Each structure stands twice: as C-alpha cells, then as structure tokens.
Amino acid sequence: MKNTLEMRNIVKRFPGVLANNRVNLTIQSGEIHALVGENGAGKSTLMQILYGFHAMDSGEIFIDGERVHLASPKDAIARGIGMVHQEFMLVRPFSVAENTVLGLRPGGGPLLDLHKASARLRDLSNRHGLALDPEARVGSLPIGVQQRVEILKLLYRDTRLLILDEPTAVLTPQEKDRLFSILRRLREDGCSVVIVTHKLSEIMELADRATVMRDGLVVATRAIGSTSERELTQLMVGREVNLRAEKSGRVRGEPVLQIEDLRVEDESGLEKVRGLTLDVHAGEILGIAGVDGNGQSELAEAIMHLREIKAGRVLLRGAEVTTLSVARHRAVGISYVPADRRHVGSVTAMTVADNAVLGQQRKHAGRFFRSIRGARSSAQALVSRFGIRGSGIEGAAGKLSGGNLQKLILGREITRGSAALIVEQPTRGLDVGAVESIWRELLLAREEGKAILLISAELEELLNLANRIAVMFEGRIMGIVDAAEASVEQIGLMMAGIAPGGTAGMASPSKEARHGEIH
Amino acid sequence: MARFIERRLEPADSPLAIIASTAAAFLAAMLITAFLFRSYGASPLQAYFALFHEPFATLRGFGYALVRASPLGLIALGTIVSWRSGFSYLGFEGCFVIGATATAWLALLTAPGGRIGSRIGPLPFVLFLALAILLGFAAGGAWAGWVALVRARFGGNEVLISLMSNYVAIFFLQYLVSGPLRAPGSLPETPLLPRATWLPFILRGTRAHAGILIAIAAAGLVWMLLQKMPLGYELIVTGFNPSAARYAGIDVGRRLAIAAFFAGGLGALAGLVEVLGSQHRLMDGISGGVGFAGIIVALLARLNPLAVIPTALLYGGMSVGADAMQRRVSIPSSITFILQSLAVLFVLAFDALRYYKITPSVFWRRAPEVAAEQVSK
Numbered sequence: 001m002k003n004t005l006e007m008r009n010i011v012k013r014f015p016g017v018l019a020n021n022r023v024n025l026t027i028q029s030g031e032i033h034a035l036v037g038e039n040g041a042g043k044s045t046l047m048q049i050l051y052g053f054h055a056m057d058s059g060e061i062f063i064d065g066e067r068v069h070l071a072s073p074k075d076a077i078a079r080g081i082g083m084v085h086q087e088f089m090l091v092r093p094f095s096v097a098e099n100t101v102l103g104l105r106p107g108g109g110p111l112l113d114l115h116k117a118s119a120r121l122r123d124l125s126n127r128h129g130l131a132l133d134p135e136a137r138v139g140s141l142p143i144g145v146q147q148r149v150e151i152l153k154l155l156y157r158d159t160r161l162l163i164l165d166e167p168t169a170v171l172t173p174q175e176k177d178r179l180f181s182i183l184r185r186l187r188e189d190g191c192s193v194v195i196v197t198h199k200l201s202e203i204m205e206l207a208d209r210a211t212v213m214r215d216g217l218v219v220a221t222r223a224i225g226s227t228s229e230r231e232l233t234q235l236m237v238g239r240e241v242n243l244r245a246e247k248s249g250r251v252r253g254e255p256v257l258q259i260e261d262l263r264v265e266d267e268s269g270l271e272k273v274r275g276l277t278l279d280v281h282a283g284e285i286l287g288i289a290g291v292d293g294n295g296q297s298e299l300a301e302a303i304m305h306l307r308e309i310k311a312g313r314v315l316l317r318g319a320e321v322t323t324l325s326v327a328r329h330r331a332v333g334i335s336y337v338p339a340d341r342r343h344v345g346s347v348t349a350m351t352v353a354d355n356a357v358l359g360q361q362r363k364h365a366g367r368f369f370r371s372i373r374g375a376r377s378s379a380q381a382l383v384s385r386f387g388i389r390g391s392g393i394e395g396a397a398g399k400l401s402g403g404n405l406q407k408l409i410l411g412r413e414i415t416r417g418s419a420a421l422i423v424e425q426p427t428r429g430l431d432v433g434a435v436e437s438i439w440r441e442l443l444l445a446r447e448e449g450k451a452i453l454l455i456s457a458e459l460e461e462l463l464n465l466a467n468r469i470a471v472m473f474e475g476r477i478m479g480i481v482d483a484a485e486a487s488v489e490q491i492g493l494m495m496a497g498i499a500p501g502g503t504a505g506m507a508s509p510s511k512e513a514r515h516g517e518i519h
Numbered sequence: 520m521a522r523f524i525e526r527r528l529e530p531a532d533s534p535l536a537i538i539a540s541t542a543a544a545f546l547a548a549m550l551i552t553a554f555l556f557r558s559y560g561a562s563p564l565q566a567y568f569a570l571f572h573e574p575f576a577t578l579r580g581f582g583y584a585l586v587r588a589s590p591l592g593l594i595a596l597g598t599i600v601s602w603r604s605g606f607s608y609l610g611f612e613g614c615f616v617i618g619a620t621a622t623a624w625l626a627l628l629t630a631p632g633g634r635i636g637s638r639i640g641p642l643p644f645v646l647f648l649a650l651a652i653l654l655g656f657a658a659g660g661a662w663a664g665w666v667a668l669v670r671a672r673f674g675g676n677e678v679l680i681s682l683m684s685n686y687v688a689i690f691f692l693q694y695l696v697s698g699p700l701r702a703p704g705s706l707p708e709t710p711l712l713p714r715a716t717w718l719p720f721i722l723r724g725t726r727a728h729a730g731i732l733i734a735i736a737a738a739g740l741v742w743m744l745l746q747k748m749p750l751g752y753e754l755i756v757t758g759f760n761p762s763a764a765r766y767a768g769i770d771v772g773r774r775l776a777i778a779a780f781f782a783g784g785l786g787a788l789a790g791l792v793e794v795l796g797s798q799h800r801l802m803d804g805i806s807g808g809v810g811f812a813g814i815i816v817a818l819l820a821r822l823n824p825l826a827v828i829p830t831a832l833l834y835g836g837m838s839v840g841a842d843a844m845q846r847r848v849s850i851p852s853s854i855t856f857i858l859q860s861l862a863v864l865f866v867l868a869f870d871a872l873r874y875y876k877i878t879p880s881v882f883w884r885r886a887p888e889v890a891a892e893q894v895s896k
Contacts, residue, residue: 013525014525014526014527014528015525015526015527015528015876017528304766306765306766325768325770326765326766326767326768327768327769327770328768329768330768336766338766340762343760343762343763344760344762344763344766345763345766346763347756347759347760347763348759348760349759349760350755350756350759354752357752358756358763358767359766359767359768361749361752361753361756361767362749364749365748365749368748369747369748369749370747370748370749370752372747396532399529
C-alpha cells in the first residue's frame, strides 16, 4: 500500500524536555491510524509539528513520497493535512456554510458567493454521509453535529489526511457510533485518519493500526488485528494496569445528601436544573451520566450554593443546608471537586502547599497568623499518601500535570472528613495511570462510608465505580439504573433524551437542536 | 543539539532571573536616555553622576530623597494590597488628598486657636498622631471602599470609577482651601499648622522627617498581612482566581471591600505624611501626581512589599537628582521622567526575556548527544 505520510527521525526539544526523540510515523493512504500514549508522551507535539504549529529541530516529513517543509498550518492545509481540535474552532452565530468558507474566497472575486459554496458543501456532505444542512446555524447544533461541521470544513479544503484530537471526549455513545461510521466511510473514500487518544477500547473498535508513544519515543506500531487492549495499555504505561474496580460488598447506609425538587438557572436565565430529586446514601457512589451541558455543573454548583437556587431544598443528614454560604457548606461536611481543576479547583499561580489548604485557610491558622508549617505538613501528607509527583510542595501548583493536580485536589477534599463528596469529571483528560489512582481513591472514600455524587461524561467510569447511575438530560433525571444491571445502550438512549421504555419523554430534543440534521 | 538561545515553555522564575531581567531593564533605559543626553551636548557620564551623586552621596540630598520616598512608598503599598487582591484601583491621588485634608482639619481643630484645642488645650503629640492616623486611614479607606462596593454590588468598572473619583477629591480640596479652610492672604491654602503637630525631623541638617519610619512600618505590616495572615492568603487567592476563591468559601465581594479599604487607608497616610512632615499646611495641588508615581513604584517593585522602600528611595532620589542635573550640566530635569518611564516599560517588557534560556557553553563544549535508542521496534 502507498504511504500518504512519512515522518522520519523527528526530534523536538523544549528546554529540559525531549518531547520527540527520533520519532518515526508512517500513515498509509486509506487507513485509520491511532496515535496513543499518556499525557506528556509527545503525541500532541508530534501532531503539532505535522500541522505546522511547531518547528522540528531535525527530521524529515514526506507526503506522497515528496519531502515537504511545513512552516505553518497554512502550509499543512495546502498539503491536504487538516486537524479537528478538541475545542472546536467554530463561530457559533454563523451558518455551517459561513463557518466553512471562513478564511477562503469562494467564487474568486471580491464578493462572497455562499450559494456556490453551499452547493458544494451539500454535495460533499451527501457523498461522505455527514447529513449536514449548510444553512443551519452552528450555535444551534448539538456537539456531535458541530464536530461533523469541523470535518466538513476539512473536506471542503480538500484534506486527505485528517487528524482528530480526542474526538470522542464530548460525545454520547450514539454520537460516537455515528462519528466512527463517518470515519470508516472516509477511509473507503481513500482519506487517511489519525486519531490521537488514550481510550483503547475505541481504538480496538475503529483503527487499523496503532502507534504507541511513551516519554517522547515511539514504543511500538501494531496492527490492531494482532494486538490486544491489554498489550497496548502495557506498552503505553510501561507496566501492568488494573482498571477493574472491585465492587463493594458493603450495604449502603442512611441517606446523607438529599436533593428535593431543585431548580437552578444559568447566567442567561435559562433553567438548567428543572425540578431534580436525588438521594445519595452513605457508602455509595451515585453516578450522574449525561452529555456535557445538561445541567450537571449547575447541579453541583447549586448543591454547594455557588449558584443561586430558584426552588427546592438540599439536606445534609436531614438538616437543611440549601441557603448556607459556601464556607458553611464546607464546614458542615460537603466537599466538592469541580470539573475545572485549573481555574476553579486550584490557584495555579500559588504553591502546592498553599493549594493544600485552599478552603481551610482559617483552620490552618492561629489567632492572628497562618500556620505555614501546618500547611506544609498537610501538603506533605497529601503528596505522600496520594503519590503526587512534581517539583515539591514549594513549586507552583500550575506546573503539576493534570493527573497530579487532580490527586492534590481530590486528596484535599477527601481528607477533610466530610460526610458527602461531590466529584465532577474527575478523570477528564487524564491518562490511564492517573485514572487508576483516582478511581482507587474514590472507592476507598466509599469504603470509609462517604456519600459520593459522581458526575461524569465517561460511561466506562460510571459503570466501573457507581452503585447506581442516574441519567440527566436537559435538567431532569431520565431514570436511575442499578450499575450492575445497566447496559451502555440503555444509558445512551436516556442520555439522548429517550425515556426507558422507548418513548421520547417530555424532554425530547427541541426542534431547534435538531434542525441541523437531515433525517 | 543544544542551541545558544532556546525558548522555554515556562518563564524562568528564580529570584536571580527576576533580578537579572530587572537590572537589564534599568540598564537599557539608561542606555537609551544616554542618547538623549548626547543630543543636549552633555556627557552621559557627567549627567548620570549628577543625577545620582546629589541624592545618594550628599546628606542634604539624601534627606530630600527620604522626604519624597515616604508618600511614594505608602501609595505603592496601597497599590500592592489592592492590585494583588485583583482590585485595579487607580484613585490614590484622591486618597492622598482625602488623607491630607482629614489630617490638616484635625490639626487645625486641635490647635490652640481651634474649636477643640481652645477648650481642652493642645493634645500631646503622640495622642494627636495616633488620632490623625486613625482618622486619615478611615477617611481614605471609606473613600476607596465605596468604589469596591459599587463593583461588588453592581459590577461597575473600578478602573474608570476610581480614576474619575480623583477629580472629585481634588475639586473638593480646591473648595476647602479657597473657602472654609482658607487662611487670610492671596494663596488658596490653610494657615500653617501648629509646630506641635509636625512630624519630628530625624536627620540633623536635612528635611528628612519621621514619615519614612511610618512608611517602613507600613511595609512590614503589609508584608505580614499578605504573607503571614489568613486574611492576606484569602486576598491573594481572590486576586489570582476569583472563581477558586468563591469555591473555597471566600466571600469575594467582602474581600475586595477590605482590600480597597486598606489601599485607600495607605494612600491617605501618604497625604498625612506630606502634610505633617513636609508642607505643614494644606494647599491646592498638594498631591502633584504622587498618587500615580506611587503606582509606578509598586510596579517597579514587582508588587513585593519588601522591595517598596528601596524602590521608592531610588525613584524619589532620581527626582531630587534631576534638579541637581539641571543645575550642574543644564539638562532639563524632565528627562529624568523619561528615564523613569522607560524603566517601567522595560521592566514590564523584559519579562519576555525570562522565556529564553541562554547556554553560552555551546561555544566551547560539545553538546551531549541526544539519546536515540528506540525502545523496541
């Protein structure tokens, strides 16, 4: 088979880091190639070199056998290389067609010929099975459809090699299946696809070959048919990893955290939590599944009273805490690990030691002065108990890797001794090794008898950890299932707003949310 | 291959790197100003000698440098408290005026001829000073505090409001010194304050007064607040990241108000020091831009309270030296302001240098080979 892309002996140094150490990568035409590795393994750097973001120190890149020099993304696009970033680069008030031609001159003249562009887009969309309406406003489209707009943008620019960075992180299972079938169809049409990811189950399902990176080196390239998820994990991490969580035999206790008919609005006055009722019991993990943006964050913030509550009550061990201040919530025994660990859960400019007492600064103080020594010793205790690796407790917290920062935040909130723990997206963007230890700590906290509310977009995480899973859609609970008996399909349907039993519930997707798709 | 200059992923943040980039900034500013000196036909070396000799090598000049440094330092400390708490307050000119007014009013009130002074007799100086500090601090704090309340309650922009509030304070002062507090005579100013209320002079043969001691004490207290007290920790968290502060149970609005109160109070102390130590009366135009120069000093000190006093002394000293330079080598003293401004610009701009790593050894040492072993194929 012909090679579309060959990267030979790519070296990229940053001061103190050898991000790519003589990396070789070959992508054949018409293949789906997975680039896997833990965070910091060098896969993003490699893709950024390919996309012209970074200049390599040495090495060669060949496209269709011809040696090329890629100094900027413009060069890369001209060579038929395109990238779908994790964060979509779309102008929400613009239509699909307007977004696609952004930066181009369809029609050649000084005037914008959107009709011509729309016609070509409709044609491309039909040919590749994207089912997109060029006139739809991007802001009104669901995330999965927006992702297809990004793919359409690339196809419109005659891209032959598509790079997708963590494409499934924000999708429902159904949207993921849809994406995979689109990618398979692109492969049949002769396009090459590189998927940067660390979700091995998806690679096994989709990819033809996988290249594994670790510490800046390519460890191995394997054909998917001749490898296993287990082998890839081992190559990626460099050791055996056990992600199978032991289910607890423990009987769940009294209800600790009770939420009654809660109603919450977002900044623009839109109701995001619409009459939600839940009980979390001692010694259980109650999972909340759902696609991002269905009110999960608003729910967590409202429980802590970080967000105004319009109606309803929150009770802790039977006592109402609804309108207590955030500081009082913490004092009476609710801990919270927010989804945004760098902008909410920690102060990245301050030291690890300072972050270890965030939220408990008054406890680590005498009558007038802070106990700096107390802060240090509790930071040191967290570092050793949770295995936080970094440049020590006097280094800036922002310099910790995502996994280590998350261990610091989770550790801080777990060791506070509160009865209830709200955890939001605890492993988003983390690599396998970090996921393993975060999961272990959450299970240990459950064994200690804490009531844990686990909000996650990762079904695998919920199925592994939770006792019960509540599926949230447009601010309501679509249903609660026992994790031991739940199936991915059943939860996926509820995540899409279809109530158990097959009928679309009253909370079916609005017309607006649908009109971008042609069925 | 290691290269001579490489870009870092994170800026170097060791004290050495910070000192080096600050020093480089000052040298660059002095180098550029040297060309300006040349255009006046003066020798840059002679000019710089005049600029630094007067304030730092003569006793009289050093006394003046101390006089200038005291209000500058206090305003810089106010800037540090508010800015590090995320409150971009720019109203120090107004706080200075409010503090000066409150102090002069109290001094005239308790003077032997004043309304209170004539009844109970003159206050002991220590008691008067304590009262003046409390009154001035509270007045300046309230003056800045309402801006914080507007921001916390209604989301107003503190930059605009505080900047505009300067004019309100200045016009208020103009009204007072040309109306109710005016001394008989042609100038818009109050009578001379009683000698008993003046800050003591601390260096024989100079104008240096105890104001610098107040500034030094304030620097120590601000450092203690920010580094050692839980309130200071909460202020800094609020400044770095208000979302994280709210998450940690810190009442952000209230912390902003506290920061503004302290900032305004410190700004008002600058006015107190100027009135009781140097001018000994209240007059129109008493602030003369020190409320902004103090912000510059805070920036040059990189918002570090312990660096404020030396920086204020350097900055104030340069203003004193500027006059000497004009006398000795006939260069306009305003060039000094160009030098000071360039120094600020470069100190801020040269932070970009800390993103680069220089490896001089590449010229005489062979770089270590890149480890190139593939783990497996």
